[in-house]
Amino acid sequence: MAGIEEVARLAGVSTATVSRALSGNVHVSPATRSKVEAAALELDYVVSSNASSLASGRTRNIAVVVPFLARWFFSSVLEGVQSALLRHGYDLTLYNLSGDADERHSVFEHFLLRQRVDAVIAISLELTEAEVKRLHTLAKPLVGIGGPISGVRTLSIDDTLIARLATEHLISLGHTEIAHIGGSPEFDLDFHMSTNRRLGYESALEAAGLAADPASFAPADFTIHGGYHAAKQLLGAPQGRPTAVFASSDEMAIGAILAARDLGLVVPRDVSIVGVDDHDLSDFFGLTTVAQFPRGQGEMAVEILMEELKPTTEAAPAAPALPYELIVRSSTAVPPA
């Protein structure tokens, strides 16, 4: 735990020079720099981030706020954020809001205000106005991932387009009876993501001259379990079952595949199924899906933030559109004759 003073002494320079040489931002003569670096290495010197933060006002630490941890999408985004941050020399302080309301409240009223972070990344969070205001009093850059927060720059995939693409894939195979498993209305967590995907589905149908029968919609909770039950309802309907199902998430789509199997239906011969995500398990189940790339989304959020934190930057950089891609596997085919 050597301090900057000892390094300065060993290198034969002042502490200010050590600071400059090690931070790399300011000009220092190459000779001095290497002397300092050698001394630092020899003494195992690592700056105290607290002292540095206090003096400079920069913490090199980013807060990441998530609504869940143990779900594929969130942990994948987090992975991307983490590794990008590490590359930039930043720490990641994690706040998970899946606890009770008090917990959430204290995160916004207390934890985030401790001046411990330079910026915050909010993943798929529906923030209340009070919360957004709180964050704004922080006067720190804030970027959201996964759905528009009013007044906050957000990386967001185009849910309508994604859903439309998935549905069009089914239509192009010849399906006309296409059911949809989407989020139940409570899922406002996801900012109308559910609604937008449903709208995309409906618009694809309409564009093909097909009717969007309300009976072809089954709500679920984005889990395999939920998708399974929703699919059972849809596929077991006595008045004739759909030949294809578009599920708003891969987990629900996998549930649907399992439900079809349990009903004795063969996928894709009897029923085609598409999801959204490209979840870890999707390849295993041969699920056709519209991939989004959560790791990449996390990394992108970090790049935007880094850009914004550079003292040189003026305007906040714009958020580019997020990529997505139809991946056709073995869960979709032409409808039964």
Place this chain on the structure above:
Amino acid sequence: MAGIEEVARLAGVSTATVSRALSGNVHVSPATRSKVEAAALELDYVVSSNASSLASGRTRNIAVVVPFLARWFFSSVLEGVQSALLRHGYDLTLYNLSGDADERHSVFEHFLLRQRVDAVIAISLELTEAEVKRLHTLAKPLVGIGGPISGVRTLSIDDTLIARLATEHLISLGHTEIAHIGGSPEFDLDFHMSTNRRLGYESALEAAGLAADPASFAPADFTIHGGYHAAKQLLGAPQGRPTAVFASSDEMAIGAILAARDLGLVVPRDVSIVGVDDHDLSDFFGLTTVAQFPRGQGEMAVEILMEELKPTTEAAPAAPALPYELIVRSSTAVPPA
């Protein structure tokens, strides 16, 4: 962003008193305390953690190091750690080592040394001697979860006992042909966890007078996919298939259930399957399993640390044994007649 000075002025006391009143550790007269609290509330005052840390040497921040993020066990432990930490007013700084070796190196040589944390929790990490030494030079409390690190206090489940319990469940149902899907040897990540579970399985067999045939073992990688392929091998063996399978993780067990189905076997009529974990999906698949409770493990690690960080505490508190429990669902039954 009011400072302590303003609070002091508003409350009509000195900054020292504000500090004392708000930290709560030292004695302050009730009247003064409430005056200070009112002033702090009015000004929306929140201490600057950097200044506080620098002055006191305590950061109220814990580092958590994980080898993966997007896996059920790790994200569940992390969830437990996070919520317990929040309750105690601590921040959580996350380091995920799933990147390359350089990343890992820089975490240990750089990030963890910045004096940003009071302690570190290492989840299922096989640390090299150099890494442990590094951490010890930190002179910070360190607790591991999930497997013994030499010289580090670790919360660890008894893998041998767990495996034995699962196997005994099968034996007590009357099974004598019991196969095992375990970790492949490379999985040293998990500290001989794989080996220990295999030993537990074998010892249960021996105790029942059954032979542990090496042909009844299939290695896999702890995923559904891996479990599926391993189970296919086991259940498709032409020289007679086992009537039961013990898998070292629920994900592998679920893979085995799916493999059995694909082979036209009915679980549990034709083959019984047990796992370990009580994964999120296990209930859905009706999987009998030995539950471990990762959230609880995370919380426990935090409690131990908090105890240790209390200035009053002398000896490091002992780590209690971790609970586990056999949960019988519908994937196990007596063997076919």
Place this chain on the structure above:
DNA sequence: CTGAAAGCGCTAACAA
């Protein structure tokens, strides 16, 4: 129980 004052370890003007 409370106040005054000396730092915690570093960075950033300002000079030289």
Place this chain on the structure above:
DNA sequence: TTGTTAGCGCTTTCAG
């Protein structure tokens, strides 16, 4: 390019 110096905002002796 480098050194000097004054803090960053709080905590903690040490007095009173």
